[in-house]
Amino acid sequence: MILNTSRFGDVEIEEDKIVSFPEGIPGFSDVKRYIILDHPNGPDVPFKCLHAVDDADLAFVITDPLLFNCDYNPDIDEQDLKELQITSPEDFGMIVIVTIPHDEPEKMTANLQGPILINLGTREAKQVFLVSDDCQIRYPLLQKEAVLR
Amino acid sequence: MLILTRKSGEGIKIGEDVRVVILETKGNQVRIGIEAPKGMKVYRDEVYEKIKQENINASVITTDHMQKLFKIWTDKGMKS
Numbered sequence: 019m020i021l022n023t024s025r026f027g028d029v030e031i032e033e034d035k036i037v038s039f040p041e042g043i044p045g046f047s048d049v050k051r052y053i054i055l056d057h058p059n060g061p062d063v064p065f066k067c068l069h070a071v072d073d074a075d076l077a078f079v080i081t082d083p084l085l086f087n088c089d090y091n092p093d094i095d096e097q098d099l100k101e102l103q104i105t106s107p108e109d110f111g112m113i114v115i116v117t118i119p120h121d122e123p124e125k126m127t128a129n130l131q132g133p134i135l136i137n138l139g140t141r142e143a144k145q146v147f148l149v150s151d152d153c154q155i156r157y158p159l160l161q162k163e164a165v166l167r
Numbered sequence: 168m169l170i171l172t173r174k175s176g177e178g179i180k181i182g183e184d185v186r187v188v189i190l191e192t193k194g195n196q197v198r199i200g201i202e203a204p205k206g207m208k209v210y211r212d213e214v215y216e217k218i219k220q221e222n223i224n225a226s227v228i229t230t231d232h233m234q235k236l237f238k239i240w241t242d243k244g245m246k247s
Contacts (some may be wrong), residue, residue, distance in 0.1 A: 023228045044219035046226070058233060065229075065236045078225050079236065081232065097206045117225040123235040129225070132218040147218055149210050157222055 022055060022074045026067075029055060036071055037110055037136055037143045044132075044145060048049075054080070054113075065116065068134075079116040083130060086159045092133060098146045102137045111136045115145075116159065127156035 022027045039051050051071035054165040057063035064085050070076035072159055083090045104110045114128045130153040171179060178188040185207070190198040201209050 025228075025233075037206050043222055044215060045222040045227060057237060058230070059237045063237055063240055065207045065233070065240070066234070076226060077228060078222070079228050079232070095206075095208060097208065100206075100222045117221060118228060118236070122228070123232055124239055126236070131214070131219065132221070145212050145218070145222075147208075149208065149212060155217055160239070 021069065021071060023069060023077070024074045025077060026055065026058065026069075031055075032070075035141075037068075038140050039143050039145075041144060043078075043134075046070075046076060049076055063142055066113075066139070068113070068115070073110050074112065079118060080113040081116055081128060081131065081159070083112065083114045083128060086128065087130070092130070092131060092148050092152070092153055093150060094135065094146060096142060098135065102135055102142055102144055103140060104135065104137055107141060109137055111138055117156065126159050127154075129155050130157045131155040145156070 019031060019033050021031045023029055031053050036055055037054065039050050039052065040050055041047065049070045049072060052068050053070050053071055055067040056065070057065055065079050065081050068078040068080045099105075102110065112132050112133050114129050114130055116126050117124045131148050132145050132155065133148070134143055134145045173179065173189045174187055180186050184204045186202040188200040188202075190193055190200050192198075203209055207235055
């Protein structure tokens with residue numbers, strides 16, 4: 019199908035790649051279907067776009083948290099795993115949303131307190147909230163200690 | 168809303184499974200201990216609001232941002 023986007027124009031997407039968020043994403047609870055688009059410069063760029071399927075304007079930058087913080091191993095609530103029918107670590111993928119300050123993109127941060135889990139089989143997803151305070155809601159991605167691999 | 172007065176060390180039972188204990192009061196801060204079943208989520212009530220606000224902040228991206236991210240990625244030697 020063709021996805022209309024305000025940022026990237028019309029993009030051809032495969033419908034079976036659509037990720038559904040039954041509860042939406044906090045702040046955007048009406049929007050249930052998203053697709054992950056590669057960075058315009060190619061699939062190797064570690065920043066991708068989580069784009070709403072039914073809203074041409076709504077998109078988030080996402081990344082793999084482990085690229086920036088290899089110790090990130092959040093304790094996911096059992097209830098969340100059950101909801102997404104996740105029974106083993108191979109069942110799901112985890113991404114985090116990146117916030118980019120308008121004038122200072124190098125000060126971008128990732129929301130490690132609210133990672134998004136995706137069941138890779140059912141393609142159902144949810145943004146979960148970590149109870150512990152160990153994971154920052156604004157984790158600076160480009161701090162010196164960041165592991166750039 | 169039910170309002171109760173408790174002293175340090177005293178608790179409140181909610182249903183069969185949840186127990187809340189006042190551990191310490193200091194000035195305008197109160198330390199609370201909560202015992203609840205594993206599947207039950209307990210978080211500060213501002214967490215949801217904070218995550219929601221952060222999502223809203225994160226949603227205002229532009230293609231210019233995407234290009235800047237690409238530049239940062241290549242400049243910082245993140246490219247393997």
